[in-house]
Amino acid sequence: xxxxxxVFREFFRACLVEEMxxxxxxFGNFIASFFGIAVALLTVHIFFYQTDRLGGWTYGEVLVLxxxxxxLRGFIDFALxxxxxxxLEHVRRGTLDYVLTKPVxxxxxxxxxxxxxxxxxxxxxxxxxxxxxLYVERYVPSAADVCMFLIVMAASLLLIYSLWMMLMTxxxxxxxxxxxxxxxDSFFDTARFPGSMYRGAVRFVITYVLPAVLIxxxxxxxxxxxWSVPAALAALAxxxxxxxxxxxxxxxxxxxxxxxxG
Amino acid sequence: xxxxxxxxxxxxxxxxxxxxxxxxxxxxxxxxQPLITMxxxxxxxxxxxxxxxxxxxxxxxxxxxxSAWDVWELDREIREGTFSNxxxxxxxxIHWAIAENIIYKWLFAVILVxxxxxxxxxxxxxxxxxxxxxxxxxxxxxxxxxxLRFLLSYxxxxxxxxxxxxxxxxxxxxxxxxxLSGRIAPLEMLPPQLREWSEWLPFxxxxxxxxxIATGAADRGEVARGFAIAAGWMIVxxxxxxWLWKVGMRKNQAVxx
Numbered sequence: 001x002x003x004x005x006x007v008f009r010e011f012f013r014a015c016l017v018e019e020m021x022x023x024x025x026x027f028g029n030f031i032a033s034f035f036g037i038a039v040a041l042l043t044v045h046i047f048f049y050q051t052d053r054l055g056g057w058t059y060g061e062v063l064v065l066x067x068x069x070x071x072l073r074g075f076i077d078f079a080l081x082x083x084x085x086x087x088l089e090h091v092r093r094g095t096l097d098y099v100l101t102k103p104v105x106x107x108x109x110x111x112x113x114x115x116x117x118x119x120x121x122x123x124x125x126x127x128x129x130x131x132x133x134l135y136v137e138r139y140v141p142s143a144a145d146v147c148m149f150l151i152v153m154a155a156s157l158l159l160i161y162s163l164w165m166m167l168m169t170x171x172x173x174x175x176x177x178x179x180x181x182x183x184x185d186s187f188f189d190t191a192r193f194p195g196s197m198y199r200g201a202v203r204f205v206i207t208y209v210l211p212a213v214l215i216x217x218x219x220x221x222x223x224x225x226x227w228s229v230p231a232a233l234a235a236l237a238x239x240x241x242x243x244x245x246x247x248x249x250x251x252x253x254x255x256x257x258x259x260x261x262g
Numbered sequence: 263x264x265x266x267x268x269x270x271x272x273x274x275x276x277x278x279x280x281x282x283x284x285x286x287x288x289x290x291x292x293x294x295q296p297l298i299t300m301x302x303x304x305x306x307x308x309x310x311x312x313x314x315x316x317x318x319x320x321x322x323x324x325x326x327x328x329s330a331w332d333v334w335e336l337d338r339e340i341r342e343g344t345f346s347n348x349x350x351x352x353x354x355x356i357h358w359a360i361a362e363n364i365i366y367k368w369l370f371a372v373i374l375v376x377x378x379x380x381x382x383x384x385x386x387x388x389x390x391x392x393x394x395x396x397x398x399x400x401x402x403x404x405x406x407x408x409x410l411r412f413l414l415s416y417x418x419x420x421x422x423x424x425x426x427x428x429x430x431x432x433x434x435x436x437x438x439x440x441x442l443s444g445r446i447a448p449l450e451m452l453p454p455q456l457r458e459w460s461e462w463l464p465f466x467x468x469x470x471x472x473x474x475i476a477t478g479a480a481d482r483g484e485v486a487r488g489f490a491i492a493a494g495w496m497i498v499x500x501x502x503x504x505w506l507w508k509v510g511m512r513k514n515q516a517v518x519x
Contacts, residue, residue, distance in 0.1 A: 032430065039437050046447055051306040186294030193298065197305045202297075 007104055008112060015115040026118055033121045037129065040066055040192070055197030062194065063133030065220040067126045068153075069192050072160060072216065074122025076188075080164040082114040084181060088171040096257060107250050111165060130223065141223050149222040152232050155239040156215045162242035163210070165250065172253040191216040211238060266353060270361035278365055292329070296321045299446055312387035313477070317448055319388055320473045323378065325445065326370040328408040328468050332359050333432045336419025341426070346514075356416065363412055390476060399485060403472035406492050411468045413499035420503070423510040438463075444470030450479070464499070467492035 019026075044066060048059045057065065087110050090096040100106050134141065141149070167184055174180060190198070190206050195213030198206065206212040218235050221227060300318035304311045339345040348355040382388040392400065418435065422428045440446050441456065443465040449457055460466045471488050474480040480488065 028427070028430070032433075035434070035437070039440070042441070043446055046441070046452065047302055047306065049453055050451055054302065055305055189294055190298055193302060198301050199304070202301070 004104070004108060007108075011112055012115060012117075016117050019117045029118045030121060033118075033125060036122075037070060037125045040070070041129070055194035057194045057196075058137065060133045060135075060137030060139070061220070061224055063136060064130050064223060065133075065194065065216055066192065067128070067130030067133055068156075068220045068223075069126070069216045070129060071123045071126030072156060073188070074119050074124075074126055075157065076160060076164065077116060077122065078119040079112055079115055080161065080168075081181065082116045083111055084164075084168050084171070086110075086114055087168055091172055091257065100254075106254070107165065107247065111161070111168070134223070137224070139224060141225060145223055145225045145227070148227040148232055149219055152222050152227070152235050153219045155232075155235040156219055158239035159211060159215055159235075159242050162239070162246035165246040169246070169249050169253045172256055188212055214238065267357070267361065270353075270357060271365055274358075274362045274365040277362075278369065292326060293322055296325070296445065303447065303451070314448075315385065315387045316390075316477065317473060319378070319381075320476060321445060321469060323374055324404060324407065324469050324472050326374060327367055327404050328411045330363065330408075330412045330415035332363075332412065332415040333419040334429055335359070336416065337422045337428045340419075340422040359416060360412070363408070367408065391478070392476060396475060396478070400472050400475045403467070403475055403489070403492075406489070406496070407468045407472055410464050410492065410495055410499065413496070413503055414464065417499060417503045417506055420506040420510050423513045439465040439468065442466060443468050444473065449474075462491065464492070464495040467495065 041063075044059070044062055047054060048062075052058065054062055087096075090099060090110075096106075099109055102109060164184070167180055170180060187206070187210055190202075191212035195203065195207055195217050198213075207214070214235060218227075218231065222232070296318045300314055303314045303318075307314070336345070339348070345355070348358060378388065414435070415432070418428060418432045421431065425431060441452070442449075442460040442463055444460075449460050449466065449470050452460065460470070467488065471480070471492065474488075475485060
């Protein structure tokens with residue numbers, strides 16, 4: 001575990017150096033991130049111009065949810081999304097062999113080798129919106145709330161990571177992966193709002209099949225003091241299950257790869 | 263000219279078939295955002311659920327019929343220099359873009375119209391109640407909206423001769439249009455100030471206006487005024503496009519020569 005921490009730090013440093021070569025880009029990206037969150041806030045504002053509840057959530061609560069969503073999406077864009085095209089490239093050219101011979105776990109290497117550093121701005125902005133939402137709501141989370149928030153947030157990160165890893169793994173068979181990530185984005189966008197807002201089949205799918213709702217709603221609720229220990233444990237269990245699934249799928253794909261390469 | 267266009271259309275059609283999966287993906291992706299927004303509004307005003315279903319299905323349909331992606335194409339082509347190849351051909355490059363737009367929208371229509379018909383059988387809220395003249399005006403408004411969006415997209419794309427990040431510029435415009443074209447909410451749901459802006463800016467005429475005709479939300483006088491404003495924007499955008507083209511070509515030669 002310590003070794004993986006060190007390796008990750010090394011990835012982080014290498015990518016930071018790379019990033020610094022394009023410093024002029026940084027400012028533009030910064031503006032783009034701010035613009036993105038401003039648009040999201042404006043959208044929520046338009047909705048609350050007509051109502052004071054959305055799926056039973058107040059304005060402040062929806063803001064907290066939006067903050068969680070933004071932070072999680074920042075994490076995806078920071079660590080996961082940039083690695084996807086590389087994996088595709090590795091599989092197509094057969095250079096995945098080099099990765100497999102490295103003394104770190106291949107799944108770890110594949111998912112974290114390339115980091116887009118400036119996307120952490122989105123995580124920071126997300127935390128800012130969470131803070132603002134709590135301020136609007138006039139709610140100060142207790143230590144237990146924050147603790148619970150951190151636990152379910154970790155579960156959410158694991159879940160997202162597993163879902164993305166499975167998506168990435170399909171690059172062993174699929175050629176144009178950017179289309180797939182586009183579909184994921186469309187799905188994940190549903191997590192921007194309270195799950196209680198959706199109806200019928202859509203609600204069922206995003207709650208149980210692709211747990212977009214679980215990913216954002218539970219952390220937001222935890223921070224607002226509306227948590228329960230069984231729900232948190234369930235989230236952790238689901239996350240572990242998906243991680244196991246992703247791991248199995250990766251192993252399966254690797255078998256397929258050696259089969260094709262040899 | 264017609265013969266040339268038929269040849270162009272056929273080429274673009276074959277090109278499109280080569281990227282079937284991508285076409286499918288972009289189509290489903292375009293559905294997600296309006297559907298989410300629809301759920302939000304159904305939640306806020308449950309008693310009007312049916313009209314929101316119709317409205318946002320119509321948004322998906324009209325959005326596909328009028329959407330233009332030329333700014334990204336031009337951005338890439340001008341940056342990578344492949345645009346010069348198009349310039350060497352005997353036909354003005356804009357005709358290639360127009361042909362491509364026609365083919366894609368034709369495909370979207372061929373897929374979406376039957377889907378709509380089947381869905382309307384199961385979901386009576388989707389049945390349109392339109393008179394003959396409403397249908398004609400609706401189709402006319404869609405074509406006008408498509409033309410406006412195309413002109414805006416192409417004019418912005420030409421800015422790539424001067425600016426390196428045209429796609430980002432267009433991104434800002436797209437966000438403004440998100441609110442003012444009726445994609446995030448039916449325009450009558452917006453605060454009065456925004457509603458007033460939407461009347462005078464071109465974005466309403468790209469999506470919301472045809473739908474307002476279809477639902478009968480706009481009365482006769484409003485429809486006439488809407489067409490007049492849209493036509494005005496059309497003239498402005500054509501003039502802008504021509505001017506940008508002329509100046510852009512000079513700039514392009516200065517770099518190329």
